Amino acid sequence: MAIALTPGxxxxxxxxxxxxxVKRKGKTAYFLLIPGMAWLVFxxxxxxxxxxxxxxxxxxxxxxxxxxESALRWQNYTEALSKYDTEFLRSFWYAGLATIVCLIxxxxxxxxxxxxxxxxxxxxxxxxxAPFFCSFLIRTYAWKTILADDGFITTFANSLNLLxxxxxxxxxxxxxxxxxxxFLPFMVLPLYASLERIDPRLIEAAADLYARPWIGLQRVTIxxxxxxxxxxxxxxxxxxxxxxINSQLLGSPRTRMIGNVIQTQFARDxxxxxxxxxxxxxxxxxxxxxxxxxxxxxxxxx
Amino acid sequence: MAIATExxxxxxxxxxxxxxxxxxxxxxxxxxxxxxxxxxVPIAVVFAFSFNDRLPNGRGSVSWVGFSTDAWxxxxxxxxxCRAVGTSLQIGVLSTIAGTVLGTMIAFALVRHRFxxxxxxxxxxxxxxxxxxxxxxxxxxxxxxSTRIPLGIVTVLIAHVMFTISFVVVTVKARLAGLDPRLEQxxxxxYADEKQTFRYITLPLVAPGIAAAALxxxxxxxxxxxITYFNKGPSITTFPVYVWASAARGVPPxxxxxxxxxxxxxxxxxxxxxxxxxxxxx
Numbered sequence: 001m002a003i004a005l006t007p008g009x010x011x012x013x014x015x016x017x018x019x020x021x022v023k024r025k026g027k028t029a030y031f032l033l034i035p036g037m038a039w040l041v042f043x044x045x046x047x048x049x050x051x052x053x054x055x056x057x058x059x060x061x062x063x064x065x066x067x068x069e070s071a072l073r074w075q076n077y078t079e080a081l082s083k084y085d086t087e088f089l090r091s092f093w094y095a096g097l098a099t100i101v102c103l104i105x106x107x108x109x110x111x112x113x114x115x116x117x118x119x120x121x122x123x124x125x126x127x128x129x130a131p132f133f134c135s136f137l138i139r140t141y142a143w144k145t146i147l148a149d150d151g152f153i154t155t156f157a158n159s160l161n162l163l164x165x166x167x168x169x170x171x172x173x174x175x176x177x178x179x180x181x182x183f184l185p186f187m188v189l190p191l192y193a194s195l196e197r198i199d200p201r202l203i204e205a206a207a208d209l210y211a212r213p214w215i216g217l218q219r220v221t222i223x224x225x226x227x228x229x230x231x232x233x234x235x236x237x238x239x240x241x242x243x244x245i246n247s248q249l250l251g252s253p254r255t256r257m258i259g260n261v262i263q264t265q266f267a268r269d270x271x272x273x274x275x276x277x278x279x280x281x282x283x284x285x286x287x288x289x290x291x292x293x294x295x296x297x298x299x300x301x302x
Numbered sequence: 303m304a305i306a307t308e309x310x311x312x313x314x315x316x317x318x319x320x321x322x323x324x325x326x327x328x329x330x331x332x333x334x335x336x337x338x339x340x341x342x343v344p345i346a347v348v349f350a351f352s353f354n355d356r357l358p359n360g361r362g363s364v365s366w367v368g369f370s371t372d373a374w375x376x377x378x379x380x381x382x383x384c385r386a387v388g389t390s391l392q393i394g395v396l397s398t399i400a401g402t403v404l405g406t407m408i409a410f411a412l413v414r415h416r417f418x419x420x421x422x423x424x425x426x427x428x429x430x431x432x433x434x435x436x437x438x439x440x441x442x443x444x445x446x447x448s449t450r451i452p453l454g455i456v457t458v459l460i461a462h463v464m465f466t467i468s469f470v471v472v473t474v475k476a477r478l479a480g481l482d483p484r485l486e487q488x489x490x491x492x493y494a495d496e497k498q499t500f501r502y503i504t505l506p507l508v509a510p511g512i513a514a515a516a517l518x519x520x521x522x523x524x525x526x527x528x529i530t531y532f533n534k535g536p537s538i539t540t541f542p543v544y545v546w547a548s549a550a551r552g553v554p555p556x557x558x559x560x561x562x563x564x565x566x567x568x569x570x571x572x573x574x575x576x577x578x579x580x581x582x583x584x
Contacts, residue, residue, distance in 0.1 A: 033407070043463075047445040048441050053448070109337040116331060131345050138561040184341065238432055262436050271444070281437055289432050
């Protein structure tokens with residue numbers, strides 16, 4: 001009722017942008033917020049604190065089975081990070097590479113759907129998401145078959161002498177390949193969403209003003225698509241860094257990523273080490289994310 | 303003569319234009335089609351291998367053994383597969399309901415109300431999506447271990463609701479924010495009270511957003527492996543956990559059957575919904 005009587009909200013004829021809705025004050029907001037936010041606080045924020053406390057625990061005896069007591073053992077971090085620095089750096093390297101490859105594949109794909117697909121647009125979008133309906137693990141396992149040593153792709157690449165190790169499976173190539181595949185839709189969809197919003201007349205205007213297509217892309221299309229590029233790279237990079245499925249199914253012990261280490265350390269009850277690695281991963285990712293958002297200048301993403 | 307030179311310059315001048323235009327008109331669709339093929343190659347393999355025979359020792363194989371429809375006719379030959387699918391469905395439905403309700407409420411509060419602490423609320427919703435799954439899974443496990451809460455279906459449900467909430471909020475919020483407030487004003491001008499306006503105007507308009515959020519939540523929950531793996535305890539086997547465990551011994555072809563069924567089932571559902579939407583619009 002407050003809305004209907006609010007002055008200054010014009011009932012404009014159709015076609016104009018709808019006027020800003022007046023936000024209400026009152027207790028209803030808290031009633032709506034509290035259940036969900038409590039869930040997030042109890043099962044997301046507090047566990048992070050719990051993870052941090054676990055990462056500082058001290059072993060009671062020798063061996064992980066003896067248990068741990070709470071302490072402020074900061075050495076856990078230096079020990080864990082110096083022992084697993086290779087896996088840590090490797091995760092960021094693989095994830096970064098996979099993100100760049102994803103961007104290179106996704107941009108033309110999203111551009112095609114946004115500007116060229118016409119009435120096929122919706123169908124194509126469904127097709128991009130469709131592989132997702134078939135389980136993540138099953139799809140990754142299927143790549144194991146496709147990239148197998150006696151498979152068509154490996155034999156063909158070998159006949160051209162393209163592979164330094166004579167195989168694809170169990171090499172970094174296979175892991176990055178799997179990461180690119182699994183997170184591709186996370187890149188395509190946000191890119192599509194921001195490309196689709198671009199008025200094609202702006203790109204035409206660039207051409208009318210004698211911008212070559214390449215310059216038009218650089219100066220008009222890409223800057224306007226920036227929110228999508230930022231969202232897409234983050235949605236790809238973050239899960240890829242922590243992933244251990246691709247490395248486990250398509251890689252070898254030489255391609256272990258930090259996710260694999262965290263998982264095995266937890267399984268072995270080496271809780272403080274696992275927690276320290278997990279917490280460090282979170283910290284580094286947050287720093288990367290916030291610097292990236294700052295630099296890319298799309299803070300409204302939050 | 304003049305015409306000839308004009309023609310000549312016309313053919314010569316835009317050469318690089320013609321080249322880039324050629325590239326633009328053929329390169330982009332080509333990459334688009336290649337990208338789609340790339341996305342669908344594993345699906346084709348999954349479907350083909352659902353007709354794969356088992357090895358003589360009864361195990362599944364990564365390479366082709368022989369054609370057989372055995373897996374399709376005996377999906378539940380290993381009762382653990384079907385039990386795992388059942389567990390996944392159960393967890394998926396329950397966590398979707400809880401996550402969608404909680405997330406939708408937050409979305410309404412964010413779009414429709416003024417309140418203190420908006421910034422920190424937004425941050426708390428954004429952060430779970432910016433956190434790798436290993437961290438989400440391991441931090442919850444650290445909490446459950448230190449509070450001695452036994453791992454099982456409850457802890458898995460807690461985890462699933464937690465990570466679906468943020469995605470629901472984002473999806474519903476987008477729909478709500480795009481809503482024309484004049485529609486509700488019109489209802490109220492026509493003497494609908496607040497409840498009626500919500501029931502007959504707001505809810506039907508937001509429903510597609512809520513439905514999309516619920517579908518997203520369900521597929522996230524059904525497909526989740528990493529977070530589940532950390533918090534499931536020994537007694538729970540969801541479908542992805544079953545696949546993971548069987549990967550070491552060779553995945554049985556029945557897994558590919560279920561993968562194919564899920565794929566075609568979901569695709570049929572989406573296409574039906576699109577068709578229904580088209581018919582309705584007419």
